[in-house]
Amino acid sequence: MTEQEFDRAAGRYLDMVYRIALNALRRPADAEDAAQTVMLRLWQFGEGFQGEEHLRHWLARGTVNVCRDMARSPWHRRMVPLEHCPEPSFSAPEQGTLFRAVMDLPGKYRLPLYLYYYEGYAVAEVGELLGLKPSTVQTRLARGREKLKTMLEE
Amino acid sequence: MEENYRAMFDQVRASDRLREEVSQMKMHKQMPRRRFPKTGLIAAVILVLLAGSAIASVGMPGTLRGWFAREWEESTGAPMTEEQLALVDDLTQPVGVSDTQNSVTVTVDSITVGNSTMWLLLKISGDYPAEETLRYHFRGIDMTLEPDPDQVETPGGYGFDFPYAAVAEDGVLTMLVRFTIDLAGQTSLLDAPRQTVLVLEDLVCNDLEKRGDEDVVLSEGGWTLTFPVEPGEAGEIRSLGEIRVPAMDLESRKIKTIALCDVEISATDITYVRSAEAQEWEPLRCALVLADGTAVEQSSGSSRFRDTACTEWSSVYYWQVPVDLNQVTALRFGDTEIPLSDG
Structure with a gap:
């Protein structure tokens, strides 16, 4: 991958990588670390992409895997309370409320919701990215939506 | 709600700092340093270690000496000197302990031990493909030391990373595991004989290039490797007392000068302490x-805090490779160099 190609990919997809990582890991610092790892892999190994969608899918898939590795990596006694992590700044207070509600959702709902509703992946694609059956994705989307609605009403 | 959801995430963007680090990534072969999460926490530890992500690197040397020599050349641009190699030899102990599960034998070949870090060279029996995109690792890893070297009564931490894992030059699947522990500068892995128990779970592999690169289990099982770590000379320790260095508030990106005290430099790490009030101010990147x-x-x-009253915030940073301090002339934080006498 040339520097120009890498810069272009970073410019276009770094936000997506970061958002996927944030949905997976919740903590912004961890999400940044995951995003760095993914982009480093792109720089080291990213070659032969057959079009824009292949690159995007490779990055999304790689981010999911890196986050999965980070979540199960053997860091011990790591204790950074989530409430001490800074959250993104939003133009409207209700967006901050929605963000906190999304981050309070159980992890298994956050990523399917994000990939489906924000990135626009189809249910089957979300399943392929996350290693889930389409029926499981459907269930998690429905329950995630329901939980989010309940949390916002409370 | 879907529209609000998308509008909300439109505003969640990678920070300028992350963009800058990714942009600079092209100049580095390895991961840029990780950051301390920005916190106002009290009596809580922040463990900042490289993620457990082994980067496959085909054709790496099959010995710790060879790996350090190559790492040195790649990170400094110069060949490792005889003095540096002699230091690596001093810190390296042969082990040769094995455990076999499901016909796969894992051997701790040798270890290089410093004050608060240990590199372990693992050899794994069997035939494995050597493609660069294959990423070998263990699904689980943990290690205990007896007696426990951590004598500080505040939350501390330890962790692992895999500087490389690949089929080495000798054709053997080889993994380099780096264990780091935060001892707050109070003790050393080398100050007493210790029994070490390394536990590994499930040898797995994934292919970075393939779509849907799920881990493939190569061998299920739990390997337990017990071996001694002999006490030894950690080499020279440079004590600097108090120094003043540039530090950044990671939230505001402001830089100011702060005082670091009890600064101690060893062949494998640097430790220093700053006041709890200065905890938010992270010293700029350090180098020898x-x-x-x-x-x-x-x-x-x-x-971590060094004291239970939570007044002394202690930090340890590990050098990329062991360094012969006799060759060191200065300590650098950002662009600020602090000359070391008798270097």
Whole structure:
């Protein structure tokens, strides 16, 4: 991958990588670390992409895997309370409320919701990215939506 | 709600700092340093270590000496000197302990031990493909030391990373595991004989290039490797007392000068303490400057309170490779160099 190609990919997809990582890991610092790892892999190994969608899918898939590795990596006694992590700044207070509600959702709902509703992946694609059956994705989307609605009403 | 959801995430963007680090990534072969999460926490530890992500690297040397020599050359641009190699030899102990599960034998070939870090060279029996995109690792890893070297009564931490894992030059699947522990500068892995128990779970592999690169289990099982770590000379320790260095508030990106006290530099790490009030101010990236002009930078690090009253915030950063301090002329934080006498 040339520097120009890498810069272009970073410019276009770094936000997506970061958002996927944030949905997976919740903590912004961890999400940044995951995003760095993914982009480093792109720089080291990213070659032969057959079009824009292949690159995007490779990055999304790689981010999911890196986050999965980070979540199960053997860091011990790591204790950074989530409430001490800074959250993104939003133009409207209700967006901050929605963000906190999304981050309070159980992890298994956050990523399917994000990939489906924000990135626009189809249910089957979300399943392929996350290693889930389409029926499981459907269930998690429905329950995630329901939980989010309940949390916002409370 | 879907529209609000999308509008909300439109505003969640990678930070300028992350963009800058990714942009600079092209100049580095390895992961830039990780950051301390920005916190106002009290009596909580922040463990900052490289993620457990082994980067496959085909054709790496099959010995710790060979790996350090190559790592040195790649990170400094200069060949490792005889003095540096002699230091690596001093810190390296042969082990040769094995455990076999499901016909796969894992051997701890040798270890290189410093004050608060240990590199373990693992050899794994069997035939494995050597493609660069294959990423070998163990699904689980943990290690205990007896007696426990951590004598500080505040939350601390330890962790692992895999600087490389691949089929080495000798054709053997080889993994380099780096264990780091935050001892707050109070004790050393080398100050007493210790029994070490390394536990590994499930040998797995994934292919970075393939779509849907799920881990493939190569061999299920739990390997337990017990071996001694002999006490030894950690080499020279440079004590600097108090120094003043540039530090950044990671939230505001402001930089100011702060005081670090009890600064101690060893062949494998640097430890220092700052006041709890200065906890938010992270010293700029640290490096050792050698007489020939090369620099060895910090890699990962960790911080914790050194005292139960939570007044002394102690940090340790590990050098990328062991360094013979006799060759060091200065300590550098950002662009600020602090000359070391008798270097």
